[in-house]
Amino acid sequence: MESISYKQITFTLNGKTVTTSVDVRLSLLEVLRDTFGMTSVKKGCEVGECGACTVIIDGETYDSCIYLAAWVDSKDVLTLEGLMDEEGKISDIQQAFIDEAAVQCGFCTPGFIMSSWKLLSTGKRYTRDEIRRELSGNMCRCTGYQNIIDAVEKVMNERLADN
């Protein structure tokens, strides 16, 4: 069997079906940034340690730096860009990050918001320690995490109160 250098992949990116041919050596991080211009996906270590490159694939969080782009064929990918609607209205999570001052240099922010998106998508109630656990694959050097946890807890409480 022949080895392949390029692979044609079709996947859903932020709700739209896209097709591209990828060099099989590329990480999903690189393809999202360089081919699709999703520069919210940040690179902080390239080895799955910092979480800056976190994206959602089929509803779960992944470090896109250690995920081969070739694997994303027929999957559903969500990046931070996909949390904003067509009119530029941002999600409640993003608003809470602004309101709670959970953003400083902003480099870890996209990854944190994606991990938060996943945890909040379950509709469950979490304790603060459980929130910490769900966000433990993301590192931030600026905030001490305090306001990030506050922001997530706030959205969780608001959403649970609405239901």
Add this chain to the structure above:
Amino acid sequence: MYDIQHYYEAKSVEDAIRLRVEHPEAVIISGGSDILISIRSGDLAGCSLISIHGLDTLRGVSLDPDDTLRIGALTSFSHLMKDPLILEHIPVLAEAAGKVGGPQIRNIGTVGGNVCNGVTSADTASTLLAFDAEAELQGQKGKRRVPLTAFYKGPRRVDIEKDEIMTALLISSKAYKDYAGCYIKYAKRAAMDIATSGCSVNVKLTPGKDAIEYARVAFGVSGPVPIRISSAEEAVQGKPLTEETIELFAEHVRAGINPRTSWRASRDFRIQIQLEMARRCLRRSIERAGGEIVG
């Protein structure tokens, strides 16, 4: 961009085996959370890969007709954490899987990769070992089973033939029925860390819940590969649920462990915590099995 020479994608288990035969130099990649790191670091730069990432038939947990728990090699840690069969029969394996890295790593990392990687710190390995798990391997000649104790041949060396892949980890009903266990991961921080040491203990109590019928203990980072300490297991067999029994257990653990000094931790320090972990794991396991420790 990863420095990969050739890349092959398996469409089925048979396909993977064929690729293994055709490209004996190529390395299997499953979740990639070990392999991709090694490619980037240079250790495996320029290697060729056989991706089994798409073999969804190897994901998930099921019960064989004889009640053997079949854990697909590609089952992710986060899947293990919430799988109903695991939670029902071996909740401690979910506990161990929950200690791996962080959520993203638990989503990508597979239990098969954890074991096949052949490192002593693998978080699920000690628990699997402590439940007498067997590796199911499939090659040109069909399937074979190897107990994990024999599967580990040395650091980064496991018993996989050139034409094989691991398809599942199997735990017989005899090995898990009526056992309760506890896993303690010792690490330098509370998440995103490789175990300084890991201890997994499980016990089956006598019907009256007043003595240990069987106990099993396995350690990670207590030797070059995950190990069982059978002398400790035997020593407490039939013993009452007392602090004395726990000390006896610890004494035998002490004789059985042999951690080394590395820049990550000293031998003496590892011995100190491993003894304490053994005690706490046994206590916890007894409690979880419904026993009460006296004295």
Add this chain to the structure above:
Amino acid sequence: MQVGKSVKRVDAYDKVTGRAKYTADICPKDTYVARIVHSTIAHGRVLKIDTSEAERVEGVVKILTCFDVPDIEFGTAGHPWTTNPEHQDIADRKLMNEHVRYYGDEVAAVIAKDEVAATRAARLVRVEYEKYPHVLDPLEAIQEGMPVIHEAFPDNILGHSSIREGNYQEAIREPGLIKIEGWYSTPSVQHSQIENHICYAYMEGGDRVTVVASTQIPHITRRITAQALGLPWGKVRVIKPYIGGGFGNKQDALYEPLCAWLCTQVGGHPVMIDSTREETFVSSRVRHAMRSHIISWVRPDGTFAARKMKVWSDQGAYASHGHGVVAKGMGAFPQIYPCPNVECDCWTVYTNKPSAGAMRGYGIPQTMFHNESHIDDIVTKLNMDPVEFRRKNSMPVGYVDPFSKNELYDDSFNQCMTKAEALLNFNRKRKLYANQTGPVRRGVGMALFWYNTAVWPISIETSACRMILNADGSIQLMLGETEIGQGQDTAAAQMAAQVLGVSYKDVHVVSTQDTDVTPYGSGAYASRQTYVGGFAIAQTGRILKEKILKHAHRLTRMPVDIIDIKDSWIVRKEDGRRLISLETLATETLYDIKHSEHIAAESTYSVQSNAYSFGASFAEVEVDIPLCHVRLLGLVNVHDCGNLINPQLAEAQVHGGMSMGIGFGLYEKMLFDEKSGRMLNDNLLDYKLPTTMDHPDIIADFVENPEPTSPFGTKALGEPPACSPAPAIRNAILNATGVAINDIPINPDQLFESFRDAGLLEGE
């Protein structure tokens, strides 16, 4: 009021949507990738470099080595330049070095069309070395017969300074004194900002080179790049987009000069150096490891008779910020607890390790750990209360530093301690935890810190500002002081709005600094920006306002001194009558057929003052003795940083600093292989940045005593929060277990050693 309000960050929307552009996000696609070949020995000389095999890798454009670089030595510290040669930073490195001084030194660079080619080729570059012995420990490096790291410093001592007050020798003869003595040490740690260092360079106009860089100090980096390449300064342009954290790491010219030079060697084609995490650890900058020996002679009533401190600071391979760091650290010693008889000495010593530079706190977190640990050793020995002892001995109100003329105007220390004590419930817990015996014990501890806001009078403190009135009445604001995550742009917008009588939303801060456009400012370092930038903003704002009011007079015929700007309207002061909106004024003026003016102001403010900043940390821990494990249960920081421009952002800033303090106290340490000098844990898995799960809820609070020298009443906040958590945690562990641990991080390995030595663990 625009200051003092918790308005939302001006950059928050862009940052939560992923629209904020960082260096990697704007780098052109056809940019060449440069990979650096790093030395694999800690000390020696490069004899030969064979690039033949590497050149054959497809995609390689050019390989340059330490034999090709300009013969220019330069300094990299992010200090403002001085024309006084005696005060200039030490120039001790070239772009790449034949004499390699640490494992990781730059010896060659491969420029290639893509990353794989560059990385492959870099691995194939064969370097032949003559090996010299190396030395990793500063106390060893100063011994006789040790390898000389820089010929100009034969004893490896980069700097030595002393303080002498009173007569120490005389004073210690007083009868009845109790001598308390200890050695304390803090490790090499790294900033670990989440964005690694990255830059790319391109040429324009034939002979000008532009570097786009993740830097805190664009203007300084321009100067250093020009110096390193031997170019007139105007031939270099530096652009700073958003940056993913700095904490002092990027207060140095890192790879910008090399990148600029590589670009000039490939005809001006864009070249990028995108540091890996491993390179950021080893080849950017680290915090100086420091070791102190402290002796205090104390009277039984808890007053000091005499004190002595010696500190050795580990510079690593190159001077970078050099001796200034430990000098600042030592400078705190006689001030925070004034004592009539003091002897202090500090040395900065070259070693064959990564170079130490600026890192949040600039020597203070180190010496605060040493000294505040020592204070609790005294307190323990005298069986006194740690808070009471500090109330008695810390800097009194009215204290003036003769050098900087800084003054303690208010009762800051006591106020901070009182507030923090209450927030942690310290006194009650201290009693509660007094007589514990079990394997798991709790404890509380505290520590103070002292800080200097800016760097005057050691260096210039200057900031220039430009303001432009847009035709719609909004303001364009440009400053050389940079946004690095701390909220500078928001604070600047608030201060400008305050001076001009407009809403902060109508102040558009140009966040990107471009040395071709942005007025001079030294950049983000020390804790200077709000303080120093505040002067420039206030002054420039006044100039702009004067111009606006002149036009208001022309348009309304009201005398200038009876009118003002309020809520973007020209108002009559007396009755508040709105005369003309700023918008109308701006449009009318710009498009006036006769008097058209683009109303703008620009000015430089050279600050001739400095300010103290103070605070305290209070910590609570739980220690599991047999498992050699500490859990931080709570941490409170209370600061007096003057007026808060934006309370919410100030609080967030403190959280971040506290987090860094937690890492410093309990987790972080760069480890080196003794034999090779290689860093062992150069990744985020092995280098233990505390994760979400290692943090308890942390509390930041303030006492606001306005700083009289500052136009907005502010003083340092950026760095101070990282200064006192580590000793507070250490003192809490002492309180819980009775074991005084003098080396951080107090990680499990350290706890094991200390508990074993103290006999707390069952013997083997």
